[in-house]
Amino acid sequence: MTNAFHLENKIALITGGASGIGAATVREFSRAGAHVLIADLNLAAAQSLAAELPNAKAVAMDVTDSSSIATAFKDIPTLDILVNCAGVGLVGDITRTSEEDFSRVMRVNVNSIFLVTQAAFPLLLASRGSIVNIGSVAGSVGVKQRFAYCASKGAVQAMTRQIAVDYPKELRINCVAPGTVQTPFVEGYLDKYHAHEKEKVRSELVARQPIGRLGTPEDIASLARYLCSAEAEFINGAVIPIDGGWTAA
Ligand SMILES: NC(=O)c1ccc[n+]([C@@H]2O[C@H](COP(=O)([O-])OP(=O)(O)OC[C@H]3O[C@@H](n4cnc5c(N)ncnc54)[C@H](O)[C@@H]3O)[C@@H](O)[C@H]2O)c1
Structure with missing residues (x-):
């Protein structure tokens, strides 16, 4: 047995933690010893996942709404890890993307990371914490019929690098870029x-x-766990593909 990549006594907040990659990350972080806050729009699903785990709690949060985020953070005194995972997709090239849909995708995938990370920032500075943003291959290469989604995931990569440059010693922030999971x-x-x-x-x-x-949600969760562990101390501002070789081609 190895004790590698443990997150004992760490407090982690995972947005979009009630489903898919976020839910797998919640389970993986819980196994690693972290106390996990499952922040999601779908409170019922977050609560039922929390009930299965020894050290997890559901938090109602709409990541597009700064007052919902502020309310959630009122009850969070310390934080070591933030995983920004909540996100939505949209199919369509530029001619088939409405202004309203474009704005919605940007609000959920981009504004959310700005707002949640800003709210969490004082706590993460205090703990010299770690942030993982869930991006996508769509931020690195063009994916057909994904105009708004590609735009949003490109911004996720850019925000990751920018924060790493401003706060290189104070915290770590990385982006994982999954292929299709x-x-x-x-x-x-x-x-x-x-x-x-x-x-x-x-x-x-x-x-x-x-x-x-x-990919499996567990593939992505394992990488997120590694990035938040002490073993990943030297990794900062990185965008890490996890796509079965898609973007190597
Ligand atoms: N599944 C894939 O193939 C894939 C590939 C690359 C990247 N991603 C990214 O991974 C992330 C998670 O995707 P998934 O496949 O697990 O999706 P999912 O649909 O299974 O889960 C998304 C979760 O986000 C929550 N959510 C949505 N809007 C929210 C809001 N406004 N506030 C709070 N919570 C909200 C949903 O309730 C849901 O629990 C997304 O950012 C997505 O872009 C997914």
């Missing part, structure tokens, strides 16, 4: 846009990842 986010996309050809499109999603499978 099997979560309700992807199932929802298949149901909405490809209900009659789900398996065909699923195999196309697999085919663009040279490893030959979709």
Whole structure:
């Protein structure tokens, strides 16, 4: 047994922690010994996940709403780790993207990181904490029919690097950039846009990842755990692909 990558006595807040990658990260951090705050719009799902774990608590939070964020942070006296995971997708090239949809994607994927990180910042400075932003390959390469999503995930990478430059000794901040991961986010996309050809499109999603499978939420959670551990002390301002080789091509 190794004691590597432990997060004992760390307090971690994970946005979007009720589902998919966020929920896997909640479980992984809990296994690593952290106390986990599951911050999500879907309070019922956050509560039922918290009830399964020895050291987790649900927190109602709309990451697009600064007053909801402020209310949540009133009850959080200390914080060591912030994982900004809440996010939404949108299908469409530039001609099929409405102003309203573009704004919504930017609010959930970009403004949220600004607002939640700003609210958490004094606590993270006090603890010399660690932030992990969940980006996407869509921030590194163009993905067909993902105009707004690519724009938003590019901004996630830029915010990560910028904060690392301003606060190089005070805290650490990194971004993970997953390829396609099997979560309700992807199932929802298949149901909405490809209900009659789900398996065909699923195999196309697999085919663009040279490893030959979709990622699992646990793949991403393990990397997030590593990045928040003492072993990752020298990693700061990095954007780390985790995509089965997609962006190596
Ligand atoms: N699944 C993938 O293929 C994939 C790939 C790359 C990046 N990502 C990114 O990973 C993150 C998580 O994706 P997932 O696949 O686990 O999605 P998911 O849909 O399974 O989970 C997203 C969670 O975010 C919460 N959420 C949404 N809007 C919110 C808001 N305004 N306030 C608070 N919580 C909110 C939802 O309630 C849900 O619990 C997203 O940022 C997504 O862009 C996903």
